[in-house]
Amino acid sequence: MAYNEAMVVVVTGGSGLVGQAIQTVVEQSRNVNERWIFLSSKNADLKSASETCAVFEKYKPTHVIHLAAMVGGLYRNMKYNCDFLRFNQLINDNVLEACKKMKVKKVVSCLSTCIFPDKTPYPIDETMVHNGPPHHSNFGYSMAKRMIDVMNHAYHEQYGCNFTSVIPTNVYGPHDNFNLEDGHVLPGLIHKVYMAKQNGTPFTIWGTGKPLRQFVYSMDLAKLMIWVLHEYNEINPIILSVDEQDEVSIREAAEMVVEAFDFKGDVVYDTTKADGQFKKTACNVKLRTYLPDFQFTPIRQGIKETVDWFIENYESARK
Template sequence: MNKNSRIYVAGHRGLVGSAILNKLHEKGYTNLVYKTSAELDLKNSNQVYDFFENENIEYVFLAAAKVGGIVANNDYPADFIRDNILIQTNVIDAAYKNNVKKLLFLGSTCIYPKLAKQPLKEEYLLTGELEPTNEAYAIAKIAGIKMCESYNRQYGTNFISAMPTNLYGPNDNFDLETSHVLPALIRKFHEAKVSGKDQVELWGTGSPKREFLHTDDLSDACIFLMENYSDNEIVNIGIGEDIAIKDLAAKIRQIVSFDGEIVYDTSKPDGTPRKLVDVTKINELGWHAKTSLDEGLEETYKWFKDNIEAVKM
C-alpha cells in the first residue's frame, strides 16, 4: 500500500472509520474514497457491486457496521445480525470480484466466549458460548471473519481480520439508549453536573472489567496491519490492561468535575464479567498502543463538550 493507492474506507463517518480516514490523511495517503450511507447503501448488493466496478479500489478498510451498547444489542438482535451480515457480505464479495489487493475486516472482541480465560487469545474463538446479550452481533462478526478466511482459502485473496477491544474517542455515539458504556458515562456525568443533580445511576454492579482503546491507537494499528500483516489468523488490537466499570466511572466523574454520588441499579445486567485481550501477537509484530486511559478520557470529554449540540441530535 503506497501513498497513491486507491483506498476505500467503508463507514468513514463512524467512530472507527473516521479515525482511520483521519490517520490515513495524517500519514500522507492521498487517493482516498468514501461515501455516506445516503450515497452508497452497503446493504444493497447492486449499489455495492456498481461502486466497486466503477472506482478501481485497491485496498479496503471495512469499518462499516451496525453497532450499539448492551441495550441496543439486546433489544434489536434481528437488526444487528441482518444488517451486519448484509454489509460485510456485499463488501467482501465485491472486493474479491473486483480484484482488490487487500481488505481489512474489523470485528470485535465480543466474538470470544463469555467465560473464556483471560486475557483473550485469538485461538479462543469458537471454543465456548457467547454472551447472550450481544450474540446476534457476535455471530455476524464471526461470519465476517470466516468469510475472509474462506475467500483466502478458495480464491487466494488477501483479506485479514482484526479484533479491536472496546473503543472510544472523537465521533463516538453518546446516545444513552444505544451507546457503549464509556461515552454513556461521559454524557451522564456531564448532564448531571449541568442540571445540578446529586447522583448518577448506572446499570449493573460496576464490577465487570473492560479494556478501552482510543481510536487514534486503533487507526494506527489498522494501517500498521494493512502494511505489515498477511495471514488467515485474526489479530487482537488492544492495550493489554483493563479497568472495573466502577473505577472507570470514578475517573470520568473526576474529569467531568461532578460532585454527586454514583448509584448502581443491580437489577440491570452486567454483561460479560471480564474482557481483556491478549495483545502478544500484534506487539510481537511491532505495534504498541500509545494513548493512556487518562489522556484519552480528557481528550474525549473535551471533544464531547466542543460538539455537544451535534452529538445530541
C-alpha cells in the first residue's frame, strides 16, 4: 500500500486498549494518505530519553497520539503512588521533548478524569483541572497526567508547539487489561463473572456498587481521538465523554455484565473494600459544541461486545 509520507502518525502505547481501538478504526477507514505506526514497550522504553529519541528518529512522525503510561486500577494506584508519579512524568517529559526536537506538527495526549480535583462541584469541565488536589487514592498518576496540560501550554508559549490533550471518562472495550487485581473496574467485573461462571462460585464485587461512572466504548473514543488529531485546534484539553444522563452506577454496570454472560449465580458485594471516588461526572458540552450529532455506542451493547471478545480471546487477553 502506498502512503503519502507527508503525514506519519506515531501512536505511543499502541498495543493497549485505546491504541488497539485506534488501529481498528484506522484499518477500517483505509486512508492511504496517512501512515500510522503503533509503538509498544517492545519498540522503546519511553522512561529512557535516549530510547525515546531513537524511536522518534527512526519513524520521523509528523503527528503523535500519546497514550503510553503506567496504568492500573484503584488498588494498584493506592499501593504505588510514587511509582505512578515518577514513571509517568519521565514518559511524558521524554515524549513531548522528542516531539519538540523532531518538530512534530501536532501531539494529542490522553489524560483522565482522575486529574480533576476531589472536592469540586459537578459536572466537571475543562476549566476546572487545576482547581484543587485530586483524590488521594491515585494522586501520583493524577498529578503526572495533570502536568501534561501544563507542559502543553509551556511548549506552546515558548516554542509554538501544537500540543493538546483529551480527557476521556472510563474507557472499556476489547484488548483491555482484565487483570483481577490491577485492572480497571469494568474489565475486572467481566473477568470476575467469567471465573464465577466457570467455577460455579458467587460473583463478588468489591465495594458497595454505589459509585457513579461515565463509561465510553474504546471504538467511540478512537474515532473521537482521530477527529481531535485532524480537526481540534485548541491547546486547552477537551473532555471526550458520553452525556451526563448516561452515567451509571458500578452496580448497574455489574448487572449488565451479568446479563451479557447470562450468569445465574449469586452476586455478593464485599463492602470491606474501598469504593474510591464516589463520582466524577464530566460535562461534554465542549465536545457537543463541535460534534452535536456524534452517536455513542449504548453501554449495554458495548459491554456485550466486550464480553464476547473476552470469551473468544480468553487465552491471549491481558489478565
